[in-house]
Amino acid sequence: MTDNATEEFHDDLRAVAGEYVLDTLSVRERTAFEALLAKDTSVMSLVEDWKHILAPVLQSAPEEQPDASVWLRVNETLELSASEQKSDSNRTVVDLDKLRRSRNRWRGLSAGLVSLAAGLAAFVVIDGSLLQPPSVVPDRLAVLTTDTAGLQFIATVDPARQGIHIRPLKQDGQGDPFAEGPLELWVQVGDALSYLGNVTSASWQWLNYADILKTEEFDQAVLLLARPQEQGAISPTAPGEIVFQGQISSRAR
Amino acid sequence: MAEPTLTPEACLKRIAQQDRAAFETLYKLISSKLLGVVLRIIPQRSLAEDVLHDTFLKIWRAAHQFDPNRASAMSWAATIARNAAIDHKRRRKEIDLPDEVLNFQMEKDSHSNQPRGDEATRLTLQHCLSKLEETQRQCVVLAYCQGLSREELSEQLDAPVNTVKTWIRRGLLSLRECVSQ
Numbered sequence: 001m002t003d004n005a006t007e008e009f010h011d012d013l014r015a016v017a018g019e020y021v022l023d024t025l026s027v028r029e030r031t032a033f034e035a036l037l038a039k040d041t042s043v044m045s046l047v048e049d050w051k052h053i054l055a056p057v058l059q060s061a062p063e064e065q066p067d068a069s070v071w072l073r074v075n076e077t078l079e080l081s082a083s084e085q086k087s088d089s090n091r092t093v094v095d096l097d098k099l100r101r102s103r104n105r106w107r108g109l110s111a112g113l114v115s116l117a118a119g120l121a122a123f124v125v126i127d128g129s130l131l132q133p134p135s136v137v138p139d140r141l142a143v144l145t146t147d148t149a150g151l152q153f154i155a156t157v158d159p160a161r162q163g164i165h166i167r168p169l170k171q172d173g174q175g176d177p178f179a180e181g182p183l184e185l186w187v188q189v190g191d192a193l194s195y196l197g198n199v200t201s202a203s204w205q206w207l208n209y210a211d212i213l214k215t216e217e218f219d220q221a222v223l224l225l226a227r228p229q230e231q232g233a234i235s236p237t238a239p240g241e242i243v244f245q246g247q248i249s250s251r252a253r
Numbered sequence: 254m255a256e257p258t259l260t261p262e263a264c265l266k267r268i269a270q271q272d273r274a275a276f277e278t279l280y281k282l283i284s285s286k287l288l289g290v291v292l293r294i295i296p297q298r299s300l301a302e303d304v305l306h307d308t309f310l311k312i313w314r315a316a317h318q319f320d321p322n323r324a325s326a327m328s329w330a331a332t333i334a335r336n337a338a339i340d341h342k343r344r345r346k347e348i349d350l351p352d353e354v355l356n357f358q359m360e361k362d363s364h365s366n367q368p369r370g371d372e373a374t375r376l377t378l379q380h381c382l383s384k385l386e387e388t389q390r391q392c393v394v395l396a397y398c399q400g401l402s403r404e405e406l407s408e409q410l411d412a413p414v415n416t417v418k419t420w421i422r423r424g425l426l427s428l429r430e431c432v433s434q
Binding site for chain 2: 011014015018019021022023024026048050051052053054055056057058059060061062063064065066067069070071073074075077078194197207208210211212214
C-alpha cells in the first residue's frame with residue numbers, strides 16, 4: 001500500500017469510528033465495524049478517542065429544571081427496591097427459589113440446548129433471511145424456552161457494543177409471543193435480577209447492557225422473558241410471570 | 254442531609270457505596286443539565302422526564318463503573334442520558350423532529366468543580382466545531398445531540414442521504430484534525 005493509500009485507509013477507519021459513536025452507521029455498516037472492533041483492539045482506541053472528543057457537545061444542552069415529581073419517583077423506586085431486598089426478603093427468596101426450581105426443570109434440556117444453540121448460532125450466521133446481527137459466531141448465547149416445547153427465543157451477547165441481540169425463532173403454526181403485549185428481558189446473576197428492556201419485535205432487537213452489567217457477568221447468567229408486573233413501567237423493579245428463560249452458554253475459547 | 258459541597262465526581266464515588274445522600278446531591282447538581290440533553294432527543298417533556306428517571310436509576314446502579322481518569326462525571330452521566338434517550342426514541346419509533354435548527358452555543362458550564370482538562374477539551378471542541386462548514390457542523394451536532402440518523406438528517410437538511418454521508422465524513426475528519434493540532 002502506498003503512503004497515500006494507507007493514509008486514506010486510516011482516514012476512512014477514523015471516520016467510520018466517528019460515525020459509530022455518532023450512531024449514524026447503517027445496520028450493515030455497524031455490524032461490519034463491530035466485527036472489526038472484536039478483532040482489533042486498536043480500533044477500540046479510535047472509538048474511545050471519538051467518545052472523548054464528542055462528549056463535551058452534550059454539555060452544551062441548555063439546563064431544564066425537571067418537575068419535582070421526577071426525584072420523588074426516583075426515590076420511590078429506590079425505596080421500593082431497598083425494601084424488597086430487606087423487609088420483603090422472604091418473598092424474594094421464595095421468588096428466586098421458584099425460579100431456581102423452575103430452572104432445574106429446564107436443566108435436563110440444557111445439554112441438548114447447548115448443542116442446539118451452537119447449531120442455531122451457525123444457522124444465524126449462514127441464513128441471511130434471519131437479518132443481519134450477529135454477523136460473527138457469538139461467544140455467549142442463550143436459547144430461551146418455555147415449559148412446553150414450541151416457540152423459542154435466541155439471544156446473543158455482543159461485547160463490542162455491550163448489548164444483547166434477541167429475536168424469536170418462529171416456526172409455522174406458532175402463536176405471536178407478543179399477542180398479550182411486550183415482554184420484559186431480565187438477567188439473573190446469582191440472586192440479583194436486572195431489567196434490560198422490553199422485547200417487542202419479531203425481528204432482531206438490540207438492548208443495551210453497558211450501564212447495568214459487565215460482559216463477563218453474563219457467563220453465569222440466566223436470561224428471563226417475563227410479562228410486565230406493571231404495564232408501562234419505565235424501570236420495573238421485579239419481573240411478572242416468567243414466560244421464557246435460558247442459561248447463557250459460553251463458547252470455549 | 255446531603256452535602257452541598259460535593260463535586261459530581263465525589264458524589265459518584267459515594268454512590269458506588271450506596272450513599273443515598275450523595276445520590277440526592279448529584280441529582281441536584283446535574284439533573285437540569287441531563288434533562289436538557291434528553292429534551293434535545295425527546296422533545297416531549299413528560300417522556301423526557303421518564304427517561305431522566307430511568308437515567309438516574311442507571312447512574313445509581315452503574316456508579317461503580319465510573320472512572321474519573323477517563324471522563325468527567327458530567328460527561329459520563331450525559332452519555333448515559335443520551336444513550337437512554339436514543340434507546341427510548343428507537344423503541345417508540347418516534348420520528349417527529351424538533352423544528353429548531355441547532356444553534357450550537359458552548360455555554361460556560363455552571364459547575365465550577367468541573368475538572369480543568371474537561372473545560373479545555375470543551376473549549377477546543379467549541380473552536381473546532383466553529384471552523385467546520387455549516388452543513389458539516391449541523392450533521393455532527395444534530396446526530397450526536399439529537400440522535401438523528403442519516404435519513405433523518407437528509408430530511409431535516411433537505412439533502413440526499415449520500416450528501417449527508419459525505420458531510421458527516423468530512424466534518425468528522427476536519428474535526429479530528431483540528432482537535433489534534
